[in-house]
Amino acid sequence: MVNDYLRRHDGVITLAQAREVGLSHAAVQRRVRSGQWVRRFPGVYFADDRPYTDAARVRAAVWSYGPHATASGLSAAWWHGLTQFAPDRVEVTIPRNSNGRAKPGCRPRRRDLAPSDVVEIRGVRVTNLALTVVEAAARDGGARLLDAALQRRVVGLSALWRAQLRHAGRYGSPRSRLLLQAADAGARSAAERILHKLLTAAGITGWKADYRVGRYRVDVAFPQCKVAIEVDGFAFHSGPSEFQNDRTRQNDIVTMNWQVLRFTWLDLTQSPERVIAVVRAAISA
Numbered sequence: 001m002v003n004d005y006l007r008r009h010d011g012v013i014t015l016a017q018a019r020e021v022g023l024s025h026a027a028v029q030r031r032v033r034s035g036q037w038v039r040r041f042p043g044v045y046f047a048d049d050r051p052y053t054d055a056a057r058v059r060a061a062v063w064s065y066g067p068h069a070t071a072s073g074l075s076a077a078w079w080h081g082l083t084q085f086a087p088d089r090v091e092v093t094i095p096r097n098s099n100g101r102a103k104p105g106c107r108p109r110r111r112d113l114a115p116s117d118v119v120e121i122r123g124v125r126v127t128n129l130a131l132t133v134v135e136a137a138a139r140d141g142g143a144r145l146l147d148a149a150l151q152r153r154v155v156g157l158s159a160l161w162r163a164q165l166r167h168a169g170r171y172g173s174p175r176s177r178l179l180l181q182a183a184d185a186g187a188r189s190a191a192e193r194i195l196h197k198l199l200t201a202a203g204i205t206g207w208k209a210d211y212r213v214g215r216y217r218v219d220v221a222f223p224q225c226k227v228a229i230e231v232d233g234f235a236f237h238s239g240p241s242e243f244q245n246d247r248t249r250q251n252d253i254v255t256m257n258w259q260v261l262r263f264t265w266l267d268l269t270q271s272p273e274r275v276i277a278v279v280r281a282a283i284s285a
Helices: 002-008 015-020 025-034 054-064 073-079 129-136 142-151 157-166 173-183 187-201 240-255 265-270 272-284
Strands: 012-014 037-041 044-047 090-094 106-110 118-121 124-127 208-213 216-222 227-232 259-264
Touching: 002 012, 012 015, 012 054, 015 025, 015 044, 025 037, 025 044, 037 054, 044 054, 054 073, 054 090, 054 124, 073 090, 073 124, 073 129, 124 129, 129 142, 129 157, 129 173, 142 173, 142 265, 157 173, 187 216, 187 227, 187 259, 187 265, 187 272, 216 240, 227 240, 227 265, 227 272, 240 259, 259 265, 259 272, 265 272
Parallel strands: 090 106, 227 259
Antiparallel strands: 012 044, 037 044, 118 124, 208 216, 216 227
């Protein structure tokens, strides 16, 4: 039973869990003294016959704060499979009345979560998908995580707004709100306004907004050098039919000897210098 438990839980086990599968405290200590198990945190052990993976590290950190501890933020995002890499420090949400303190490699947050805010995945409590995405969006690189979650349809915008409003006073809430507003129906128009400001601030002239090319209108055009710029909101707004229409439209414009550049809201907000460099290269070619 012990080996099966360890196999299913990344080699991590707590003292309470060890007792549940039939080991006494003395039996646990014998395993520690012999080097079979390594004490990672008080009351949390790792069977040292396998690699100490990120999954084991996150699991051990969460379990070290007790049965009501919950992985949150980027830790929860990684556990949900939304990010490729686990964070260096594991964010763990613990109840306000708990006495947990900071531990090596851990970032505890004190707050009370409603039962509906928590799900259990592979034996670890994590914030539910909507709350995880909203909170992770406030971290560095979170805008791309939000965009990816919406593109993959793993969570809907309405669920994200509900999570945002339920936890409006939390850390990072203002940034999450701005991202959700940008991801809402006005994302494309917001992206156009950002592009206009970037071009003006960079001193780039000769462009016209909402310019007609053949039977289409492009968001920004440089008529003299035939460079058209199309801007998108978050990519999830494009379904299969819209995607095909955009590509047909772009191909038609290209056949009229125009060069077409496409930028997303994320390009404009996360990499504005790169956007301006691409535009300068295109209009000077």
